Amino acid sequence: MRLQEIHIGLDDIDSPKGGCTTHFASLLVEQLSRQSIKWIDYPRLIRLNPGIPFRTRGNGAVALQLLFDTSRISDLIEQIEQMVHNYVDETYPNTNPGAVIVTGEIPDSVQLLSQQALWRMIPIELAQRLVERYDIVHYKGGNGRGLIGALASVGNALEHDHTYEFIAYRSMDQSGFKRGVEPESVLEMVERMKDRVFSNIDPDEGRVLIEPHGPDPVIYGIRGEAATDVIEAAGLVRSKQDVDRWMVFRSNQATAEHLTHTMTIRDLRPYMACLVHGRVESRPRIMEGGHVFFELGNDDERIDCAAYEPTRGFREIVRGLRVGDEICVHANVKPRSRTHGLTLNIEGLEILNLGPDVLLVNPDCPHCLKRMKSAGSGKGFKCFRCGFKDRNAAKVEKRAERTIKEGLHLPPLSAQRHLTRPLARINRSNSGRPEHLVSKWHSH
Numbered sequence: 001m002r003l004q005e006i007h008i009g010l011d012d013i014d015s016p017k018g019g020c021t022t023h024f025a026s027l028l029v030e031q032l033s034r035q036s037i038k039w040i041d042y043p044r045l046i047r048l049n050p051g052i053p054f055r056t057r058g059n060g061a062v063a064l065q066l067l068f069d070t071s072r073i074s075d076l077i078e079q080i081e082q083m084v085h086n087y088v089d090e091t092y093p094n095t096n097p098g099a100v101i102v103t104g105e106i107p108d109s110v111q112l113l114s115q116q117a118l119w120r121m122i123p124i125e126l127a128q129r130l131v132e133r134y135d136i137v138h139y140k141g142g143n144g145r146g147l148i149g150a151l152a153s154v155g156n157a158l159e160h161d162h163t164y165e166f167i168a169y170r171s172m173d174q175s176g177f178k179r180g181v182e183p184e185s186v187l188e189m190v191e192r193m194k195d196r197v198f199s200n201i202d203p204d205e206g207r208v209l210i211e212p213h214g215p216d217p218v219i220y221g222i223r224g225e226a227a228t229d230v231i232e233a234a235g236l237v238r239s240k241q242d243v244d245r246w247m248v249f250r251s252n253q254a255t256a257e258h259l260t261h262t263m264t265i266r267d268l269r270p271y272m273a274c275l276v277h278g279r280v281e282s283r284p285r286i287m288e289g290g291h292v293f294f295e296l297g298n299d300d301e302r303i304d305c306a307a308y309e310p311t312r313g314f315r316e317i318v319r320g321l322r323v324g325d326e327i328c329v330h331a332n333v334k335p336r337s338r339t340h341g342l343t344l345n346i347e348g349l350e351i352l353n354l355g356p357d358v359l360l361v362n363p364d365c366p367h368c369l370k371r372m373k374s375a376g377s378g379k380g381f382k383c384f385r386c387g388f389k390d391r392n393a394a395k396v397e398k399r400a401e402r403t404i405k406e407g408l409h410l411p412p413l414s415a416q417r418h419l420t421r422p423l424a425r426i427n428r429s430n431s432g433r434p435e436h437l438v439s440k441w442h443s444h
């Protein structure tokens with residue numbers, strides 16, 4: 001028996017009735033741990049381009065890296081396929097599970113696909129071509145879309161910044177019931193752990209963020225800077241439902257790994273995640289539904305930018321922008337629709353340089369100091385109080401105080417993407433891969 005390094009990539013192993021790829025991964029880890037193997041890395045939870053619309057559950061894929069008896073690879077993919085069949089309701093439309101097993105080094109073009117999958121839209125055909133070219137052992141269901149995330153996860157070794165998440169699961173038959181995470185225990189945990197954990201409570205609203213609301217098997221997920229930190233934190237959280245199993249993931253969550261490309265407006269394409277520098281070209285306006293829009297310009301091109309209603313207080317910052325402000329938008333590019341052109345969905349806003357807030361207003365009456373009204377086109381201004389008229393008067397500039405500050409502004413934590421680097425992590429970075437794993441990083 002010869003143990004060799006293998007990478008298993010998993011994606012889209014879920015269905016609307018419950019289940020999720022990370023939970024499936026924890027079942028597979030349990031199965032594998034009973035065999036003669038050696039884990040090389042924590043399971044990696046890789047979040048992909050958040051602007052891709054085909055899936056709703058945060059666009060996360062999972063990679064496992066281990067030493068494995070490679071004479072048994074075909075048994076392994078059969079085992080995974082059987083587990084997927086038992087786990088997923090494949091008759092449900094838009095269920096497209098994918099799994100890959102890569103032996104040894106990850107090919108450069110698979111690594112390139114991983115980088116692209118963070119900020120571009122990847123065609124299924126490209127993933128399919130790579131699987132064929134490198135003869136990658138795989139399983140695909142539905143339209144094969146799961147192959148994209150499966151390849152993207154094995155190709156992302158998280159060599160740079162990364163974070164950890166402890167995910168606690170309930171048993172599947174409990175997934176219709178209330179989780180009952182106790183908010184006091186979460187508050188106490190955050191108090192104790194300080195900045196070793198993040199994004200667990202919304203500081204503005206005091207709302208607990210670790211508990212999801214869908215029918216999935218996750219009871220809670222705790223995010224932090226080290227495996228030991230999230231494990232310690234989980235020991236402090238209480239829930240009504242029993243924890244059936246748990247696992248620690250290493251992740252690109254909260255690293256902004258998707259926002260590394262700066263684009264001109266001309267070069268934007270639908271579904272890109274990128275940074276767009278420019279000048280505010282129109283005063284922000286609030287539209288039906290509470291969405292706020294303004295125009296951004298660079299290189300003689302313009303594009304609409306939108307802050308949507310769920311970003312709540314963040315919209316007030318956006319509304320404070322004025323024509324001439326220099327900004328950098330952290331954006332997802334929404335494609336053209338019947339009602340809109342290409343639009344930047346604002347995920348974050350860096351205000352680089354605030355200009356003056358200048359309004360042109362009617363002049364004041366020199367006698368009673370009230371603002372005059374227009375006396376008609378080309379006829380100057382007239383005071384309706386005392387009757388004073390001035391044919392030659394012109395509008396005057398009025399400067400207002402700016403209500404917003406330069407710097408980075410983000411939506412509230414509850415409206416942030418998994419990949420968004422929260423303010424709590426602005427000057428933090430965990431670099432390098434862990435040299436060894438903690439002795440117990442999963443329950444079974």
Ligand SMILES: [Zn+2]
Pocket residue numbers: 365366367368369370383384385386387388
């Ligand atoms: Zn007057």
